Amino acid sequence: MTxxxxxxxxxxxxxxxQQAMVTIGASLSxxxxxxxxxxxxxxxxxxxxxxxxxxxxxxxxxxxxxxxAALTMMPADxxxxxxxxxxxxxxxxxxxxxxxxxxxxxxxRKLFVCLGEVFADNGGDTKQVALMTAxxxxxxxxxxxxx
Amino acid sequence: MTxxxxxxxxxxxxxxxQQAMVTIGASLSxxxxxxxxxxxxxxxxxxxxxxxxxxxxxxxxxxxxxxxAALTMMPADxxxxxxxxxxxxxxxxxxxxxxxxxxxxxxxRKLFVCLGEVFADNGGDTKQVALMTAxxxxxxxxxxxxx
Amino acid sequence: MTxxxxxxxxxxxxxxxQQAMVTIGASLSxxxxxxxxxxxxxxxxxxxxxxxxxxxxxxxxxxxxxxxAALTMMPADxxxxxxxxxxxxxxxxxxxxxxxxxxxxxxxRKLFVCLGEVFADNGGDTKQVALMTAxxxxxxxxxxxxx
Amino acid sequence: MTxxxxxxxxxxxxxxxQQAMVTIGASLSxxxxxxxxxxxxxxxxxxxxxxxxxxxxxxxxxxxxxxxAALTMMPADxxxxxxxxxxxxxxxxxxxxxxxxxxxxxxxRKLFVCLGEVFADNGGDTKQVALMTAxxxxxxxxxxxxx
Numbered sequence: 150m151t152x153x154x155x156x157x158x159x160x161x162x163x164x165x166x167q168q169a170m171v172t173i174g175a176s177l178s179x180x181x182x183x184x185x186x187x188x189x190x191x192x193x194x195x196x197x198x199x200x201x202x203x204x205x206x207x208x209x210x211x212x213x214x215x216x217x218a219a220l221t222m223m224p225a226d227x228x229x230x231x232x233x234x235x236x237x238x239x240x241x242x243x244x245x246x247x248x249x250x251x252x253x254x255x256x257x258r259k260l261f262v263c264l265g266e267v268f269a270d271n272g273g274d275t276k277q278v279a280l281m282t283a284x285x286x287x288x289x290x291x292x293x294x295x296x
Numbered sequence: 297m298t299x300x301x302x303x304x305x306x307x308x309x310x311x312x313x314q315q316a317m318v319t320i321g322a323s324l325s326x327x328x329x330x331x332x333x334x335x336x337x338x339x340x341x342x343x344x345x346x347x348x349x350x351x352x353x354x355x356x357x358x359x360x361x362x363x364x365a366a367l368t369m370m371p372a373d374x375x376x377x378x379x380x381x382x383x384x385x386x387x388x389x390x391x392x393x394x395x396x397x398x399x400x401x402x403x404x405r406k407l408f409v410c411l412g413e414v415f416a417d418n419g420g421d422t423k424q425v426a427l428m429t430a431x432x433x434x435x436x437x438x439x440x441x442x443x
Numbered sequence: 444m445t446x447x448x449x450x451x452x453x454x455x456x457x458x459x460x461q462q463a464m465v466t467i468g469a470s471l472s473x474x475x476x477x478x479x480x481x482x483x484x485x486x487x488x489x490x491x492x493x494x495x496x497x498x499x500x501x502x503x504x505x506x507x508x509x510x511x512a513a514l515t516m517m518p519a520d521x522x523x524x525x526x527x528x529x530x531x532x533x534x535x536x537x538x539x540x541x542x543x544x545x546x547x548x549x550x551x552r553k554l555f556v557c558l559g560e561v562f563a564d565n566g567g568d569t570k571q572v573a574l575m576t577a578x579x580x581x582x583x584x585x586x587x588x589x590x
Numbered sequence: 591m592t593x594x595x596x597x598x599x600x601x602x603x604x605x606x607x608q609q610a611m612v613t614i615g616a617s618l619s620x621x622x623x624x625x626x627x628x629x630x631x632x633x634x635x636x637x638x639x640x641x642x643x644x645x646x647x648x649x650x651x652x653x654x655x656x657x658x659a660a661l662t663m664m665p666a667d668x669x670x671x672x673x674x675x676x677x678x679x680x681x682x683x684x685x686x687x688x689x690x691x692x693x694x695x696x697x698x699r700k701l702f703v704c705l706g707e708v709f710a711d712n713g714g715d716t717k718q719v720a721l722m723t724a725x726x727x728x729x730x731x732x733x734x735x736x737x
Contacts, residue, residue, distance in 0.1 A: 169341065
């Protein structure tokens with residue numbers, strides 16, 4: 150019998166409700182305490198004018214990976230809201246797939262700070278293409294604390 | 297007879313090649329020297345777990361608006377690359393449509409800094425939902441200067 | 444008889460306790476609801492290796508201007524804490540003095556987002572040298588909400 | 591006989607010209623290829639209104655650590671300019687001293703991206719108080735490429 154941690158099923162349920170992730174074809178590849186990984190296969194529909202994956206799409210998977218990494222460490226009845234993120238684009242986002250790894254750098258009662266790294270996997274090669282830092286707010290409802 | 301400025305047709309051509317913009321349903325609503333506006337109608341496929349438009353999607357239209365605002369002021373043979381952006385999410389991104397306004401704050405020979413504001417229009421109401429600052433690099437090719 | 448608004452005396456009292464502002468020679472030049480200006484005369488002791496004012500010093504006055512702009516709109520018993528800021532350096536910070544203007548973009552019950560602009564004044568000329576966005580937290584004590 | 595790497599003496603010479611570092615009492619504690627550490631003893635003259643070290647002072651040492659980390663990997667005749675940085679403040683900056691560790695995440699011909707971590711050392715304890723990401727530009731002169 151497999152024991153899936155409570156936080157993992159919560160994260161998987163929430164991720165399944167992120168229709169934007171379905172739209173781009175992203176999936177959850179790992180959920181650990183304080184760390185979440187999201188995988189996104191390359192698709193032409195995600196590209197910018199030079200044929201690379203759009204920087205905003207890179208931000209989408211990094212933001213979700215960071216937010217869910219924070220949610221793994223929040224109380225069971227909490228919701229997570231992104232306050233802000235910054236993304237440095239290190240190299241063109243091209244390859245067979247992107248992989249965003251979000252990790253909690255600083256947990257808190259009201260505020261989490263996370264680091265997101267996005268890699269491009271191509272054949273056996275892996276190259277980091279982006280770096281994110283993000284602030285996540287703990288809230289009881291989707292809009293509550295922010296207002 | 298209408299005179300479309302050279303930069304406007306360049307921006308419209310480039311935007312049309314951003315397949316990611318087609319995927320989310322975004323369109324160019326204004327192209328002026330140093331300023332570009334992109335409109336995105338609300339769609340369930342763009343949402344996160346609370347039913348608001350995903351923060352990364354907000355980043356997509358703000359990033360494209362900023363990048364194209366910069367491109368309006370670059371030489372005709374230049375390409376634009378996003379180096380980095382930061383997005384502050386001010387309010388839940390909900391409403392009939394989002395509107396991203398990108399403006400050049402500081403043009404340069406190699407580097408542009410832009411400000412992006414994203415608004416939610418709902419009936420007659422407008423509310424700012426996000427604020428972006430972004431650095432854009434001038435390059436001759438899509439990858440050249442960055443490497 | 445002059446009526447100084449309550450918030451103005453609160454901000455001036457708090458600023459006077461920022462010993463770092465004294466150290467660099469900065470002073471409060473304007474305090475309005477939602478907007479604070481800080482002036483910093485050029486001094487060699489503030490420079491980096493090229494003789495310009497150090498980017499971190501530019502951040503100091505922009506951060507304080509943004510934080511106090513937020514504090515003008517907070518309840519009388521609240522304290523303000525910077526969560527994060529981002530600074531884009533637009534031009535070398537040189538001239539007779541720097542002037543940081545902080546403004547509230549989005550007030551909130553728990554969280555404020557501010558925009559900071561730093562200008563260099565030189566003779567009759569003014570040039571923008573930096574752009575900041577910052578998140579400020581409302582708290583009852585100096586460390587309370589953050590933990 | 592000790593061999594000091596060429597890049598180390600270049601960094602130490604440049605740091606010695608940063609008068610702002612002298613003003614706050616910061617010193618270079620380590621210079622390695624791609625990594626620089628700066629130490630700052632606590633001093634009341636560096637504080638904000640709650641008695642913690644001012645967030646902008648934290649930014650000063652993180653920015654210099656990141657910039658010099660980048661400079662260790664640049665050609666001998668290059669200069670380094672900060673384009674932008676973002677600082678997340680994780681905990682109040684208090685303790686006996688702060689220590690900023692700057693590391694190159696992505697070197698480039700024209701552009702470097704660096705990660706800065708700032709720790710507070712207090713007795714035997716160490717706590718991370720801030721996280722920076724920064725973009726550094728390679729230039730031949732102090733202002734050249736930026737304009």
